Amino acid sequence: MKNGHGVPRPVGGPIMTPVMKLCLALAGITTLLLIYRFLVGLGPVTNMTDGHPWGLWIAFDVVTGTALACGGYAVALLIYVFNKGKYHPLIRSAILTSALGYTLGAIGVIIDLGRPWWTWKLPIFFWTWNLDSVQLEVALCIMLYTAVLWIEMAPVFMERWEQEDDKPRLQEFSRKWTPILMKAMPWLIALGIVLPTMHQSSLGSMILLAGPKLHPLWLTPWLPFFFLVSCIAMGYGMVVLETMWSRTVYSRYRETSVLSALSRAMVVVLLTWVGVRLFDVIASGKSAYLFNLDRFSILFWLEVLLFLAPAIILMLKPTRTDRDRGRLFMASGMMVTAGMLHRFTAYWFAYNPGDHWNLYFPSMFEIFVTVGLIAAEVAAFMYIIKKFPILTGRPSAALPT
Amino acid sequence: MNISRRGALKVAAFGAATAAGARKAEAREKKTAPPDATGMLYDATLCIGCKACVAACRDANDLELEKSSTLYDDPVDLSANTCNIIKLYDGGGDGEAQVSFVKQQCMHCIDPACAAACMMGSFQKRQNGIVTWKPERCIGCRYCQVACPFNIPKFEWDSPIPAMVKCQMCLAKAGTTEEGQLNEVGQPACTEVCPREAVIYGPYEELKAEALRRIAENPDRYEDHVYGLEEVGGTQVLYLTSKGVPFSKLGLPELGPEPVPALPVGLQHTIYKGFIAPIAVYGIVAGLVWRTRRKSDAAGEEVGA
Ligand code: SF4
Ligand code: SF4
Ligand code: SF4
Numbered sequence: 001m002k003n004g005h006g007v008p009r010p011v012g013g014p015i016m017t018p019v020m021k022l023c024l025a026l027a028g029i030t031t032l033l034l035i036y037r038f039l040v041g042l043g044p045v046t047n048m049t050d051g052h053p054w055g056l057w058i059a060f061d062v063v064t065g066t067a068l069a070c071g072g073y074a075v076a077l078l079i080y081v082f083n084k085g086k087y088h089p090l091i092r093s094a095i096l097t098s099a100l101g102y103t104l105g106a107i108g109v110i111i112d113l114g115r116p117w118w119t120w121k122l123p124i125f126f127w128t129w130n131l132d133s134v135q136l137e138v139a140l141c142i143m144l145y146t147a148v149l150w151i152e153m154a155p156v157f158m159e160r161w162e163q164e165d166d167k168p169r170l171q172e173f174s175r176k177w178t179p180i181l182m183k184a185m186p187w188l189i190a191l192g193i194v195l196p197t198m199h200q201s202s203l204g205s206m207i208l209l210a211g212p213k214l215h216p217l218w219l220t221p222w223l224p225f226f227f228l229v230s231c232i233a234m235g236y237g238m239v240v241l242e243t244m245w246s247r248t249v250y251s252r253y254r255e256t257s258v259l260s261a262l263s264r265a266m267v268v269v270l271l272t273w274v275g276v277r278l279f280d281v282i283a284s285g286k287s288a289y290l291f292n293l294d295r296f297s298i299l300f301w302l303e304v305l306l307f308l309a310p311a312i313i314l315m316l317k318p319t320r321t322d323r324d325r326g327r328l329f330m331a332s333g334m335m336v337t338a339g340m341l342h343r344f345t346a347y348w349f350a351y352n353p354g355d356h357w358n359l360y361f362p363s364m365f366e367i368f369v370t371v372g373l374i375a376a377e378v379a380a381f382m383y384i385i386k387k388f389p390i391l392t393g394r395p396s397a398a399l400p401t
Numbered sequence: 402m403n404i405s406r407r408g409a410l411k412v413a414a415f416g417a418a419t420a421a422g423a424r425k426a427e428a429r430e431k432k433t434a435p436p437d438a439t440g441m442l443y444d445a446t447l448c449i450g451c452k453a454c455v456a457a458c459r460d461a462n463d464l465e466l467e468k469s470s471t472l473y474d475d476p477v478d479l480s481a482n483t484c485n486i487i488k489l490y491d492g493g494g495d496g497e498a499q500v501s502f503v504k505q506q507c508m509h510c511i512d513p514a515c516a517a518a519c520m521m522g523s524f525q526k527r528q529n530g531i532v533t534w535k536p537e538r539c540i541g542c543r544y545c546q547v548a549c550p551f552n553i554p555k556f557e558w559d560s561p562i563p564a565m566v567k568c569q570m571c572l573a574k575a576g577t578t579e580e581g582q583l584n585e586v587g588q589p590a591c592t593e594v595c596p597r598e599a600v601i602y603g604p605y606e607e608l609k610a611e612a613l614r615r616i617a618e619n620p621d622r623y624e625d626h627v628y629g630l631e632e633v634g635g636t637q638v639l640y641l642t643s644k645g646v647p648f649s650k651l652g653l654p655e656l657g658p659e660p661v662p663a664l665p666v667g668l669q670h671t672i673y674k675g676f677i678a679p680i681a682v683y684g685i686v687a688g689l690v691w692r693t694r695r696k697s698d699a700a701g702e703e704v705g706a
Binding site: 038039040041042043044048049050051053054079080081083112113114115116118119121122125128129130131132133134135136137139185186187189190191193194197198201202205206207208209210211212213219221224351353354 | 479480514516517518519520521522525537538539540541542543544546547548550552554555556557558559560561562563633654656657661662664665666668669670672673679682683686687689690691693694
């Protein structure tokens with residue numbers, strides 16, 4: 001194992017690639033846009049209104065973005081709870097993607113908040129906490145989890161810093177802290193499993209407070225359950241996609257058999273989602289909504305279909321080895337899309353404040369900011385994997401053909 | 402499949418707690434108005450649409466005029482500059498036409514969704530059960546707007562230092578006297594100026610009795626329904642409407658007796674009761690992590706970051 005493709009190494013190579021330049025340019029423009037946003041307020045630059053007070057930045061950057069960043073959670077679940085120790089070659093990149101994704105979500109929140117200057121009070125002024133507020137739990141959990149993710153990443157950075165002889169302070173710091181961190185790691189990893197379980201489900205409870213403004217098909221006590229189950233599928237799907245991406249872009253041959261073999265677990269996850277979803281609608285007497293042929297019933301069936309299709313693909317012909325990666329890729333893409341649609345619908349399409357409010361569609365400004373944030377995330381990811389030992393696997397050029 | 406089913410089941414237990422929450426959510430205690438609750442009663446049959454209350458509300462709360470097209474103050478809806486509005490419902494048609502005015506402002510719910518949403522209690526039921534906003538606790542997340550079933554809180558979209566604006570029964574502006582009354586005359590601005598007493602202010606219980614008395618005395622004049630007695634668990638602002646003009650025509654949504662926070666808050670408190678489930682799951686997961694790492698240490702593997 002030690003000398004095989006299980007050992008993470010920096011990718012190396014030039015940093016300033018054309019893609020990197022593009023990402024930095026987008027992120028740079030976004031920074032300027034954000035300065036403008038804080039000078040003029042939210043109204044002039046976004047399409048949000050008093051009727052649709054939450055837009056793309058909440059629905060995508062926060063609610064969907066953090067779920068897409070559940071790779072670290074999904075892999076940690078598989079390793080520790082499902083006792084699949086051998087999946088660790090994937091964990092570093094999964095946790096890095098999660099750390100970046102959650103950081104992006106946190107930045108997205110700050111941009112979206114009208115009065116972000118009071119946010120620092122939130123984790124400190126515990127005597128003001130409103131324990132009825134689902135959002136309070138989500139906010140505190142996400143803050144804590146983002147910190148946990150970066151601390152989980154710290155040994156990886158320190159591993160590299162320890163070798164930097166020309167920076168003695170950094171070296172000494174790393175030498176001192178690495179053993180302490182390694183001791184604390186099991187407790188952190190456990191936090192890294194419990195916290196997402198809490199806030200990913202609570203993201204579902206959170207929108208239930210929209211009450212009568214949320215379409216009955218989504219106003220269900222099972223929504224937190226659906227959010228939790230689907231974030232596992234999304235996280236797993238993202239790990240698959242990311243593994244295949246680094247394989248194509250960085251020619252890193254990374255074993256996908258481990259993921260392939262796991263697809264059966266995903267079949268269970270996906271079918272549970274579909275089963276409970278249908279059962280709940282029927283048991284709560286809402287089946288009439290299913291055949292209205294309005295946008296809600298169509299969205300519902302689209303959701304069910306997107307969760308069901310990858311399950312069927314993986315069930316009819318289970319993926320076992322690296323050879324099956326084409327099918328795994330397709331199924332993973334569907335799982336990710338399914339989870340995204342479910343979140344967009346609950347936070348956006350199925351939210352109706354009253355018919356006199358126009359439907360919300362994000363402004364170019366909002367879309368650009370989101371794109372810029374993603375670009376910044378990609379840039380950070382590319383930089384870190386080139387400089388630090390994240391990715392496992394050998395360059396595929398070295399593979400025997 | 403070589404999956405540790407027991408471990409899986411344990412974490413699934415958390416999911417199951419979510420599901421159990423689903424059933425028990427109704428167990429959340431029904432809230433009642435505080436003993437010192439005050440409120441307003443608006444009687445659409447008395448209102449002549451003079452909008453004196455709209456102007457008075459502006460004055461009392463230092464709100465800017467809203468000129469949409471003309472020289473006059475003519476707001477079309479509640480906004481960050483309009484906490485109180487009079488709207489006209491015109492049933493149209495000849496003969497049977499029904500015309501009615503309606504006043505809109507915060508309903509001061511008995512179990513307010515906006516307050517359930519607010520993380521640091523910026524929106525809270527305070528003195529007299531009036532829901533008020535504290536600027537130093539608001540981070541501008543707008544969850545209150547998502548939550549309010551009447552779309553009442555309004556955000557200052559065009560300001561870099563936005564406030565959440567809504568009717569606070571003139572409390573914030575007027576302050577209170579020692580007796581706990583609102584201001585010198587003991588009235589919010591809108592009820593004080595109303596020439597027809599179409600909107601009145603008073604102790605909640607008295608207003609309830611008054612509304613029911615009016616219907617009982619004049620069953621031909623009123624719809625047999627006091628809006629706000631049952632809706633979303635009760636509101637401290639009550640409405641009466643003319644016979645033949647149902648409340649839904651006046652822009653007051655048809656809402657059940659269930660308070661909006663009942664489902665999510667009930668769910669949340671069931672799952673997180675005493676914080677036992679998260680701590681138990683944490684303990685179990687920490688054990689599983691420890692076991693996995695010990696095993697892989699023995700095998701000379703490095704697991705984790
Ligand atoms: S009407 Fe809306 S803003 Fe007013 S108390 Fe009720 S929930 Fe809050
Ligand atoms: S916007 Fe302000 S008042 Fe409204 S829920 Fe958020 S913190 Fe509370
Ligand atoms: S009570 Fe005061 S703030 Fe509320 S509508 Fe009347 S005048 Fe306006």
